[in-house]
Amino acid sequence: MPLQRPSPSGDRSSHIDNLVRKLGPTLPKDVLKGFVNEAKNETGSINATPKTQQKKGIPIPPQVVMQPFTSKNISRINGKAKMKSDVDESEGFCDLKYGSYCIWREENREEMHDSMVKKLKDQLFVARAYFPSIVKIPAQSKLSGELKQNIQEVERVLSESTTDADLPPEIQKKSRRMEAVIARAKSVSLDCNNIDKKLRQIFDLTEDEANFHMKQSAFLYQLAVQTMPKSLHCLSMRLTVEYFRDHLFDKELSEKYSDPTLQHYVIFSNNVIASSVVINSTVVHAIDTVNQVFHVLTDWQNYYAMKHWFLRNTFRDAVVQVLNIEDPDSYGKATLSHLTLPVEFRVSFPSNDSAPAINNRTQYVSIFSHSHYLLPEIFKNLEKVVVLDDDVVVQQDLSALWSLNMGGKVTGAIEICSVKMDQLRSYLGDHSFQKHSCSWMSGLNVIDLARWRDLDISETYWKLVKEVSMKEGSALLATLLTFQDQIYALDRVWVLSGLGHDYGLDIEGIKKAAVLHYNGNMKPWLDLGIPKYKEYWKKFLNHEDQYLSECNVNR
Known part of the structure; x- marks a missing residue:
């Protein structure tokens, strides 16, 4: 769905433009196309760092830009076209370059109650522009000294200070003093070209600083997304220790685990709480x-924590099996060196060739990972399974999925x-594909394992992975090509996606959906999660659990 957000820097840009217009002759429209490196500042504290080489904007292909999320597995697909400028990036291209960070921001x-702070910044901006010219005039040594002193004080x-509340009590007096000295500087006969050049130079440096802070903020956002919260790390470590300390009786219900007449659900996860909420x-x-x-497929690091959690927690009459997908002694060839989780991609489509990037249509697609293609080998006795991502919440009975007639298709998906x-043709290369066929989502998938084995889906996938292994996003390309004509379209009432990135979902639609999918960066177990959607996930936590309380998971 399209995501159109107001430009966060629009007010500041117009504010600076108005300021520039007040200071002198009308400037040509193309004035900011180049960078001016003149008018050296002659005071130590006023000197600004020289402008570094300008970086090229993020490339954008003419039809589609696909960028993966980093909260799960990461594969990046780069485009080919070029952004117009850093100013455009900060205004129109934020969502394209920084993804869901811009929406979250x-x-x-x-x-911000910072009207006085902004006024001081404006005064400092103007004073810095006049100072290099004033200081070169011997007769204005007193004025240049006052100007320098005021600049240093305001700096x-x-x-x-970030807001007006941080400012000292005498700030009004300082501001009036600065305003008076600027007025005197304006009355001096100067070469307007020098003032003009200095203003542009300061503008460039200010723009660089703004871009730096934007990138820094986006990096910290991504860090928060990718890093396991302290509370969940605490829980995992505590459960692992307790597993070896308590020696709880591990009930092996092998008959149920491999009984094809039962309803088998598979969850790939390295997150104890997330998988517990799904179950x-x-x-x-x-x-x-x-x-x-329920079969929870996890890795070595989280295996014992998972085992202990599901040994000490029961879920009515359902049984839970925890499997270590990285254990070669258990599954032989059906083993990966490490667990891979569903891969998520952000796919953006420009509305038209001339439209700004802010008008792009953006979709969030999650697909199978390498680990999914081991299912037929791991569950050799099963003919059908339902695969649930660990970022979903179930709100209705799913038993109807087991009676679906998929007409010989391998996978049921939204x-x-x-x-x-056809919109992804530039990434699919020379492989044949149906232009008008739709892409599909993981999250809730019904898989006919018998049909999967008959068509040798896994072998087809691994061959395609080898062919496109040099391309970024090989999992996406190989998966889409592997499952051509093998997708049974589930009714859309089964799943509502977007709770991990879209703030605008209809609450009534959320309540009616059978499954809620928190695809996106803002997972419900993160502090960055969308608050109004978290309640649908949190209510399935055991708020009285001792470990959750001690590790502050319930907060």
Whole structure:
């Protein structure tokens, strides 16, 4: 769905433009196309760092830009076209370059009471522009000294102040003093070209600083997204220690684990709490849980924490099996060196060739990872499984999925017809594909393992991975090509996606959906998660659990 957000830097840009117009002759429209490196500042504290070489903008292909999220597996696909300028990047291209960070920033922006701070910055901007010219005039040594002193005082104040509340009590007096000295500087006969050049130079440096802070903020956002919260790390470590300390009786219900007549759910996860919420929400809404078997596929690092959690927690009559997908002694060839989780991509389509990037249509697509293609080998006795991502919440009984007639198709999935194969043709290379076929999502998938084995889907996938291994996003390309004509389109009422990135979802639609999919960077277990959607996930936590309380997971 299209995401159009107001430019966060629009007010500041117009504010600077108005300021420039007040200071002198009308400037040509193309004035900011080049950078001016003149009018050296002659005071130590006023000198600004020289402008570094300007970086090229992020490349954008003419039809589609696909950038993966980093909260799960990462594969990056770069485009080919070039952005217009850094100013455009900060205004129109933020969402394209920094992804969901821009959406999160807009939704969490706090009102800044900083009118006086802005006024001081404006005065400092003007004073710095006049100072290099004033200081060169011997007759104006007194004025240049006052100008320098005022600049240094305001710089010192601004270095310690972000809002008006941070300013010292005498700031009004300092501001009037600065205003008076600027007025005297304006009355001096000067070469306007020098003032003009200095203004542009300061403008460039200010723009660089703004871009730096934008990149820094986006980096910190991504760091928060990719890093396991301290509370979850605490829980995992605590459970691992307790597993070896308590020696709880591990019930091996091998008959149920491999009984093809039961309802088998598979979850790939390295997150104890996330997988627990998926299982708990599924069981709570199930009409009959006796036939439910959950298989949690995890890695070495989280295996014992998972085992201990599901040994000490029961889910009505359902049973839970924890498997270590990285254990070669258990699964032989059906083993990967490391667990891979569903891969998520952000796909953007320009509305038209001339439209700004802010008007792009953006979709978020999650697909199978390498680990999914081991399912037929790991569950050799099963003919059908339902695969749930660990970022979903179940709100209705899912038993109807087991009676679906998929007409010989391998996988049942929610299709995304706003992202068609033809729109991705530049990434699919010379491989044949149906132009108008839709892409599809992981999250909730019904898999016919018998049909999968008959068509040798896994072998087809691995061959394609080898062919496109030099390309970024090989998992996406190989998966889309592998499952051509093998997708059974589930009714869209089954899944509502977007709870991990879209602030505008309809609450009534959320309540009616059978499954909620938190695809996107803003997962419900993160502090960055969208608050109004978190409640649908949090209610399936056991708020009385000792470990959750001790590790502050419930907060």
